[in-house]
Amino acid sequence: MLDYVLNGLMRRYQERVPDVAAIIQAMINENIIQRAEDIENDHIAFRTIGVPQLGIQSFEKIFLHYGYTKRDPYHFKEKKLDAFWYAPPAPHYPRIFVSELRVKDLSKEAQAIITSYTSEVITDPVNQLDLNSGVIVDNFLHSALWRTPTIQDYQALAAESEYAAWVIYNRYYLNHFTISLQNLPEGYNTVADFNAFLEKKGFVLNNAGGKIKTSPDGLLLQSSTVARMIPATFANNETLRIAGSYVEFAERKVLPQFAHLPASSITREQRREGFEAGNADKIFESTYSSQTTQKGQ
Ligand code: OOG
Ligand code: NI
Numbered sequence: 479m480l481d482y483v484l485n486g487l488m489r490r491y492q493e494r495v496p497d498v499a500a501i502i503q504a505m506i507n508e509n510i511i512q513r514a515e516d517i518e519n520d521h522i523a524f525r526t527i528g529v530p531q532l533g534i535q536s537f538e539k540i541f542l543h544y545g546y547t548k549r550d551p552y553h554f555k556e557k558k559l560d561a562f563w564y565a566p567p568a569p570h571y572p573r574i575f576v577s578e579l580r581v582k583d584l585s586k587e588a589q590a591i592i593t594s595y596t597s598e599v600i601t602d603p604v605n606q607l608d609l610n611s612g613v614i615v616d617n618f619l620h621s622a623l624w625r626t627p628t629i630q631d632y633q634a635l636a637a638e639s640e641y642a643a644w645v646i647y648n649r650y651y652l653n654h655f656t657i658s659l660q661n662l663p664e665g666y667n668t669v670a671d672f673n674a675f676l677e678k679k680g681f682v683l684n685n686a687g688g689k690i691k692t693s694p695d696g697l698l699l700q701s702s703t704v705a706r707m708i709p710a711t712f713a714n715n716e717t718l719r720i721a722g723s724y725v726e727f728a729e730r731k732v733l734p735q736f737a738h739l740p741a742s743s744i745t746r747e748q749r750r751e752g753f754e755a756g757n758a759d760k761i762f763e764s765t766y767s768s769q770t771t772q773k774g775q
Contacts, residue, residue: 482612518658521573595624691757697750
């Protein structure tokens, strides 16, 4: 079930985000990997809207059912977001990062726009799913929960919260997957080196707070591409180019107590776990216009 759901998410994501296939191909051409399956997926991420019948409490039930464990919370006051990460049932599965818009913290006007859509969902939709059916869950994650937004509503939300605008249009589409760097060959196994490779190949990186986001302990380093603009069809068949999804890169360093062990014997448990609010805060901006309007896009 979990494999089916993850494969379905990755397939749609690859179709929608041209950078995914382009980065994988560039890695193969450079002999960094032999095939796409060689990539270790550090984590995937979803965005949700915090209203009672939706949000994290609803969404998480899917992955808790598949054996994921809820871990630390994160808060983003400025961006009006909360998040949790979830540890996978087995180490070859990606971690999951799920965030939620704090709808109550937005203006009355923005709240009214959001709830005009979300109130079409009367009860928690996940409670109605047979979570043992991969096909049903896969369909749910790619189905419209509410009517297609109007461009006017999308733009009004974007003026106040670019996250809100993104999720009202994109719903549960995969926001990003994350290429693990630490086990790649020398020359590509740090964020600094991998960023240099990506930029040489013409990919545009999120530079909010600097291109390398580093946790205060120095052990979790992350970077991401800037989401490309993709044509989107809104209500009344109007079209607008909006930010799609992006790709992230993560380097998890060895914890100090294991630093003396030979590099080849290091396991996932001996590296930095979890996420970092300061890093995440800037990574969110990969779909914000401050980043998507960067030169080169
Ligand atoms: C998630 C941003 C945070 C991380 O790894 O810290 C994140 C998002 O853009 O929805 O991915
Ligand atoms: Ni991430």
